[in-house]
Amino acid sequence: MARKSPRWGLDTGYQSQIKPFQPKTRLADHGLKGDMASGTLNFSRMLTRKQARADARDGIPVSEAQTRDQWSEREQLFTEQADDIRRGVDTWFKTTGANVRNFIHDMTPADIEPDQLQEAIKSEEAELRHFETDDVSEARDSHESSVIELDAFREKHKGRIGERTPDIKKNVEQTLAILLFVLIIEGCFNALLFKDAQSSGLLGGMLVAFGVSAVNVACGVCAGFFGLRYLNHHEQPMKIMGGVVAGIFILLGLFVNFFVAHFRDAVEASLLTYQAAGSLAGFSMFNIAPGSVIFDMFPNIFGLESLVAFGLLFIGLAVFAIGLYEGYDRISDKYPGYGRVWRKERKAYERRQAVRNELRDDLSSYFTNCRTWFDTQQTRHVAAKREIEKAMTLLETRREEALAIASRCADQERGLKIAYRQAHRRERNGLRDKLGEQAAAPAYFDEIVTPTLPTFDYEKEREMSALAVKAIEQNITALTLTRKWLETHIQTVQKGLSSIEQKVGENIAEIRRDRAKTKAPQDAKSA
Numbered sequence: 284m285a286r287k288s289p290r291w292g293l294d295t296g297y298q299s300q301i302k303p304f305q306p307k308t309r310l311a312d313h314g315l316k317g318d319m320a321s322g323t324l325n326f327s328r329m330l331t332r333k334q335a336r337a338d339a340r341d342g343i344p345v346s347e348a349q350t351r352d353q354w355s356e357r358e359q360l361f362t363e364q365a366d367d368i369r370r371g372v373d374t375w376f377k378t379t380g381a382n383v384r385n386f387i388h389d390m391t392p393a394d395i396e397p398d399q400l401q402e403a404i405k406s407e408e409a410e411l412r413h414f415e416t417d418d419v420s421e422a423r424d425s426h427e428s429s430v431i432e433l434d435a436f437r438e439k440h441k442g443r444i445g446e447r448t449p450d451i452k453k454n455v456e457q458t459l460a461i462l463l464f465v466l467i468i469e470g471c472f473n474a475l476l477f478k479d480a481q482s483s484g485l486l487g488g489m490l491v492a493f494g495v496s497a498v499n500v501a502c503g504v505c506a507g508f509f510g511l512r513y514l515n516h517h518e519q520p521m522k523i524m525g526g527v528v529a530g531i532f533i534l535l536g537l538f539v540n541f542f543v544a545h546f547r548d549a550v551e552a553s554l555l556t557y558q559a560a561g562s563l564a565g566f567s568m569f570n571i572a573p574g575s576v577i578f579d580m581f582p583n584i585f586g587l588e589s590l591v592a593f594g595l596l597f598i599g600l601a602v603f604a605i606g607l608y609e610g611y612d613r614i615s616d617k618y619p620g621y622g623r624v625w626r627k628e629r630k631a632y633e634r635r636q637a638v639r640n641e642l643r644d645d646l647s648s649y650f651t652n653c654r655t656w657f658d659t660q661q662t663r664h665v666a667a668k669r670e671i672e673k674a675m676t677l678l679e680t681r682r683e684e685a686l687a688i689a690s691r692c693a694d695q696e697r698g699l700k701i702a703y704r705q706a707h708r709r710e711r712n713g714l715r716d717k718l719g720e721q722a723a724a725p726a727y728f729d730e731i732v733t734p735t736l737p738t739f740d741y742e743k744e745r746e747m748s749a750l751a752v753k754a755i756e757q758n759i760t761a762l763t764l765t766r767k768w769l770e771t772h773i774q775t776v777q778k779g780l781s782s783i784e785q786k787v788g789e790n791i792a793e794i795r796r797d798r799a800k801t802k803a804p805q806d807a808k809s810a
Contacts, residue, residue, distance in 0.1 A: 289649060291403035292656040296392060296758070301666040304386045304674040308378045313371040315688075322368055322691030324699065326361045331699050332706035339710035355707075358700055365696040365734065369689050373737040376685040383678045383744050390667045391751040395761040401768055404653060408776075411645055426631035433628045467496075468602070495543055499536060499599055503606020506532030511611045533607075540599035545580050643777075650773050657766045661759065668755045675741075675748050682739045693734040704728045 310320045318325065334357045354362070506529050513525025708728060 288656050289407055289652050291407055295395065296660040297663040297667065301663050301670055303670055304677065306379050306382045306677065308375060308382060310371065310375055313375045314367060315371040319368055322688035324361050324364055324692065324695045326699055328699065328702045331357060331703050335703040335706035336710040339707045340714065355703065357703055361696060361699050365692050368692045369737055372685045372688050376681055376739050379678060379681050380741055380744055383674050384747055386674050387671055387744065387747045387751050390671050391754055392664065392758055394754060395758045397761045397764045400761065400765045404769065408646065408649065411649055412642065426635045429628040429631040433624045436624045496602065499539055499603050500606040502532045502536035502539060503603040504610035506536060507607040507610025536603045540596055540603060541580060543599060544596035646776060653769055657762055657769070660762055664755050664759050668752055671748055671751050675744065678741050678744055682741060685739050689736045693736060696734050697731060700731050704731065
């Protein structure tokens with residue numbers, strides 16, 4: 284229970300499971316073994332009468348005293364044994380009563396006050412919230428600042444962006460994967476078209492082709508991301524810069540693709556010339572001067588002669604267009620700055636929501652532990668009450684058993700005395716002529732007093748049991764009241780934590796109202 288209990292529950296109520304009362308006191312521990320444990324004296328009536336007749340023939344003098352010291356030796360023996368049984372039974376019952384009192388004392392709980400328990404619950408809950416206060420405050424401030432920034436951007440560029448939301452690019456990795464894929468596709472095509480133009484074959488063609496493809500894709504992405512996007516910028520200098528960058532990279536991309544196509548044409552022409560000369564041993568496409576290729580491109584830039592060159596041109600332009608589109612519309616929003624502030628606000632909102640959810644999870648776990656503690660305490664209080672009642676029932680049973688043993692022992696003691704004295708009197712009456720004046724029976728034979736039984740009282744245990752049961756019932760009532768309060772309190776807390784969207788909306792509306800109030804005096808002053 285300790286691992287699942289809230290801290291305030293570690294010193295309240297029953298901390299361990301209720302164990303039943305198991306007294307270890309036995310009759311044998313108090314000298315009552317064998318027949319003595321049932322109150323049976325180890326004396327025979329027949330032998331008692333025989334001993335009485337022998338004592339009578341011995342002519343014991345008449346005594347007027349009725350004290351135990353004047354009894355016969357036989358009577359003293361079974362009286363001593365009877366006293367031993369009574370003392371043993373008495374100590375056995377008193378030891379059991381002491382064990383019951385100790386058990387009741389251990390089972391008597393401290394009083395549980397509903398008000399104090401509620402304050403302890405709220406105190407530990409406040410500590411849990413305190414641990415999250417800094418994160419919650421920081422997340423709230425960050426989100427509110429991002430909301431202000433986003434609203435300012437929308438207000439400033441409302442005429443251009445309208446009510447549209449930015450195209451949030453959460454999967455930039457997907458865009459990069461597409462660009463890498465088209466780069467590989469173009470590289471493979473270029474490698475196939477360049478493999479016959481050099482002595483190193485396909486491997487050499489791949490090295491050249493992938494280098495050209497990388498430059499082509501990079502030009503397209505830069506033209507779209509740093510160029511065309513900034514044509515949508517609200518500031519004129521940024522628009523001009525975007526147009527210049529877009530023009531530079533678009534021209535560079537077109538130049539690269541046309542240069543590669545014309546270079547492949549020049550390679551084809553050189554290859555045919557070497558074949559006509561009857562030897563390809565000295566041929567290498569790297570011997571072709573790039574300057575001559577650039578010079579031959581103009582003025583007829585579309586003047587390509589081989590189908591391979593046209594294939595290179597079309598493939599290169601297609602990949603360049605894909606890179607241009609990916610850079611313009613896939614990596615980030617088409618309106619520079621809009622996607623950034625939007626993502627910033629979304630990220631701040633998600634962090635704020637995550638912090639609230641973490642706090643809600645912590646409180647949910649805490650309240651679950653509280654419920655578990657209440658359920659456990661209810662069960663253990665009921666079990667303790669039941670065990671106290673069982674212990675009192677056991678004590679009462681032992682009282683009846685002790686009383687029966689002592690009564691049986693007293694009855695046997697009285698019966699043995701009667702048997703002894705009757706046999707003694709008859710024997711003395713029969714010897715009256717011989718004994719003369721000594722024939723009269725001793726005076727203490729006239730009355731046989733019933734032995735006094737021990738007092739098996741358990742009034743003290745009853746009082747302790749009543750007080751313990753009363754304390755347990757009061758605690759059960761306190762637990763029930765506090766449990767009802769806890770359920771209401773949990774609903775209030777959950778209601779405050781569950782409406783995250785509503786709280787965020789209210790905060791945003793409040794921020795906007797504050798900004799509107801601040802802006803109104805400024806507009807009046809400027810007017």
